[in-house]
Amino acid sequence: MRTLLALLAIAIAGCATVREPEPGGPTPAPAPLPEPAARTENLAIAGLLDGARADAAAGRLANAAASLERALRIEPRNPRLWQELARVRLKQGDYAQAESTAARSNSWAGSDNALRAENWRLIAHAREARGDAEGAKGALEAAERQK
Amino acid sequence: MFDRAKFWRYARYTILTVALLAAGFTLYLDIRVRSEFEGRRFALPARIYARPLELHAGLRIAQIDVVRELQEAGYGQGPREGDPGWFANDNDWLEVAVRPFVFWDGLQPAKRVRVAFEGGAVKAVQDAEGRDLPLARLEPLAIGGIYPANNEDRVLVRLSEVPKHLVQALVANEDRNFYAHHARAALSFLRLKGLQGGSTLTQQLVKNFFLTPERTLSRKITELFMAVLLEIHYDKDEILETYLNEIYLGQDRDRAIHGVGLASLYYFGKTVEHLTLAESALLVGMVKGPTFYDPFRNPERALERRNLVLRETKDRGFATMEEYSKARAADLGVNQKAAMGTSPHPAFLDLVHRQLRRDYDEADLRSEGLRVFTTLAPRVQAAAERALERKIAQFDRGKIFGEPGLEGAVVVTDTQSGEVQALVGGRDVRFRGFNRALDAGRPVGSLLKPAIYLTALAEPSRYTLVTPIDDGPFVWKSRGAPDWELRTALAQSYNAATARLGTDIGVEKVLATIKRLGIEREMQPYASTLLGAVDLSPLEVAQMYQTIASGGFRTPLRAIREVTTQDGRPLKRYALAVEQAFPPEPMYLITAAMQGVVREGTGRSLSNWLPPETAVAGKTGTTTEQRDAWFAGFSGDRLGIVWIGYDDNRAARLTGAAAALPVWGEMMAALAPEPLALPKPDGCRSRRARRPRSALPARRPWASRSKE
Numbered sequence: 001m002r003t004l005l006a007l008l009a010i011a012i013a014g015c016a017t018v019r020e021p022e023p024g025g026p027t028p029a030p031a032p033l034p035e036p037a038a039r040t041e042n043l044a045i046a047g048l049l050d051g052a053r054a055d056a057a058a059g060r061l062a063n064a065a066a067s068l069e070r071a072l073r074i075e076p077r078n079p080r081l082w083q084e085l086a087r088v089r090l091k092q093g094d095y096a097q098a099e100s101t102a103a104r105s106n107s108w109a110g111s112d113n114a115l116r117a118e119n120w121r122l123i124a125h126a127r128e129a130r131g132d133a134e135g136a137k138g139a140l141e142a143a144e145r146q147k
Numbered sequence: 148m149f150d151r152a153k154f155w156r157y158a159r160y161t162i163l164t165v166a167l168l169a170a171g172f173t174l175y176l177d178i179r180v181r182s183e184f185e186g187r188r189f190a191l192p193a194r195i196y197a198r199p200l201e202l203h204a205g206l207r208i209a210q211i212d213v214v215r216e217l218q219e220a221g222y223g224q225g226p227r228e229g230d231p232g233w234f235a236n237d238n239d240w241l242e243v244a245v246r247p248f249v250f251w252d253g254l255q256p257a258k259r260v261r262v263a264f265e266g267g268a269v270k271a272v273q274d275a276e277g278r279d280l281p282l283a284r285l286e287p288l289a290i291g292g293i294y295p296a297n298n299e300d301r302v303l304v305r306l307s308e309v310p311k312h313l314v315q316a317l318v319a320n321e322d323r324n325f326y327a328h329h330a331r332a333a334l335s336f337l338r339l340k341g342l343q344g345g346s347t348l349t350q351q352l353v354k355n356f357f358l359t360p361e362r363t364l365s366r367k368i369t370e371l372f373m374a375v376l377l378e379i380h381y382d383k384d385e386i387l388e389t390y391l392n393e394i395y396l397g398q399d400r401d402r403a404i405h406g407v408g409l410a411s412l413y414y415f416g417k418t419v420e421h422l423t424l425a426e427s428a429l430l431v432g433m434v435k436g437p438t439f440y441d442p443f444r445n446p447e448r449a450l451e452r453r454n455l456v457l458r459e460t461k462d463r464g465f466a467t468m469e470e471y472s473k474a475r476a477a478d479l480g481v482n483q484k485a486a487m488g489t490s491p492h493p494a495f496l497d498l499v500h501r502q503l504r505r506d507y508d509e510a511d512l513r514s515e516g517l518r519v520f521t522t523l524a525p526r527v528q529a530a531a532e533r534a535l536e537r538k539i540a541q542f543d544r545g546k547i548f549g550e551p552g553l554e555g556a557v558v559v560t561d562t563q564s565g566e567v568q569a570l571v572g573g574r575d576v577r578f579r580g581f582n583r584a585l586d587a588g589r590p591v592g593s594l595l596k597p598a599i600y601l602t603a604l605a606e607p608s609r610y611t612l613v614t615p616i617d618d619g620p621f622v623w624k625s626r627g628a629p630d631w632e633l634r635t636a637l638a639q640s641y642n643a644a645t646a647r648l649g650t651d652i653g654v655e656k657v658l659a660t661i662k663r664l665g666i667e668r669e670m671q672p673y674a675s676t677l678l679g680a681v682d683l684s685p686l687e688v689a690q691m692y693q694t695i696a697s698g699g700f701r702t703p704l705r706a707i708r709e710v711t712t713q714d715g716r717p718l719k720r721y722a723l724a725v726e727q728a729f730p731p732e733p734m735y736l737i738t739a740a741m742q743g744v745v746r747e748g749t750g751r752s753l754s755n756w757l758p759p760e761t762a763v764a765g766k767t768g769t770t771t772e773q774r775d776a777w778f779a780g781f782s783g784d785r786l787g788i789v790w791i792g793y794d795d796n797r798a799a800r801l802t803g804a805a806a807a808l809p810v811w812g813e814m815m816a817a818l819a820p821e822p823l824a825l826p827k828p829d830g831c832r833s834r835r836a837r838r839p840r841s842a843l844p845a846r847r848p849w850a851s852r853s854k855e
Contacts, residue, residue, distance in 0.1 A: 076563035
């Protein structure tokens, strides 16, 4: 009980996880972390991304979103694709989706602070467009903190 | 006394009346023929497609799986001249002549694709000239339709698309004078032919179009009148084109094959313009009796009939001796494949149909020929069906359960997009009926527990994974029993600890979490709710676990990607939508705890199917008297929900771990799941902890019984 309490004291702050010594049985190798947010090597993704950007520039927003969704089926953890999709949603005027899609990008962004900052700026845009000035300010501050 | 004047008056009246009636009848028929023929738009079923396979370097898929999908789409093995729809392969490469196809984003023309495989993955994708292709999208599999009355299915063709030799063979065998008889000639002709039993093409068309199949003289006369009227109003080509689209050419389970357009796809896996003389002759031969001359069931009879048609075609001067002998020497050339009926995956179709009904009229769905692009992944669906069928058969053998047998349901989704990849509604996977995946509301038992623990972990100042939870009997004060760590209580699915945790946090708060996870049903704010006394369908459970699997982003489950009109005009797109329902930290923790369920808790027997590196997260569920067995779990790429039980709620005497988990394990193992790796959020820290000896489950025989 005392050990437990001691343990508790350590774990109590924030949300702690535990890497415990296994009580027998093989310890599984830690699963590989998702791909870093670096630029993609995948030709298929590059092709779809180019197509989506061209479509978005030409105002064919639904097509751009469709291409990005195709790309996301291939690399669902690629934060750049999520970010691009958030940008398209913003252009489509779907501000709620723009914000949550940018948040999804953030969840896969790892240590890519520049990408995170950009996501927060997207969120700020979306909030401002919805008339949430306070929220937009908070998002911009979050963007600043990523530096 | 005979009154001549009166007689003639009556006679005149009678003649006049008869003439008027006859004229009226003719006029009535004429109006009917014209309005129905002109306004005639064949009712076309909504056509439902699986997701297209998109091949790119690095895609993990074995060649055999691609080949299987091509075969199911009617692609033949071995190159064919000038006619796409075939593949050729060797050990490590595959060449495909992809048919043209109109996708939501436009026409993709026919193309040659070479795919190299290595170690169970695609190594390279190239075009015919050997240039690298970033992405090759194959034609999606047709997986059924939403059919008009009588389940009539057809693919409309223009006369100009139909090969001349097909038309010639048809005319030579069914109606030699088709082009000769004009309306006036037809009148005398029908005296000869019509009343003697044979039918002109026009008469056959009239019969199929306007009339019921009874055999009475009055019907025969009506038919002749209408045929004449049709020939007066319309030219031969119009009549012929309609005939070619109308004609009944076979039966695929409950689906009726109409028209040469669909028949050529159905029997030969090619579009009508590529039919050879021999293939055309086979179809023409079947006009007389599609069942009697069914080339799948009665190949010899069909061959004999085809050769008869070929001879007649030659004798009428429509084929040279050389063409005739070549066609005669050809084999039947039909593509044997599994019968599909209105759909091989009725449960999934049912889900698609329901989602469509929110946006479209039922009548439009059954007649407008809409094209619906769905999220079904044929390989995943096959794995789900196989695993459920096999395991249920095993359980049936192992125990005497009595009739009716054990039932089950499976839902598989993509963890990131919420796309439904597979859905099985019962043990008979081809059965169109009660869809347990959608409509069986069953108690979920411990499947609700993650929601309770998630609610706790969302309060980091009070709860962490190692917070001790009292597992003493709920009603009286435990006698100093050592507590369980929170994660262990979940891993071992301890009821008392969970109930205590739930009431400590507050039932209302837990219910709010369940709602945020995506469950829309109202739940009673009682402690028993926390222990799973709640009925949910497998699909609802999938929606709830989807939010966990995607890291707290709620994503509505979708079965449809896009809908277009019959000619490919985009109508609607069902876009990917996400909504952050939980912050990343508690989601990370609950997922880690659910990985613990599989690593060392009630789900540990999954190691029989999956290597530990896969690190899947899951939860077992068993209800009172073991009436329902559940397993819900996810890898990096897929979420799967399995339910096993009896329709009549009998005790199945099977736990989630013993019945549902093996189905899940076998299905996932067949799909080579991606490992589950979550990015650790900033707010979480790992600490090395030493577990107190007393907390090892094996040392605590007196601990409250695990309830899965």
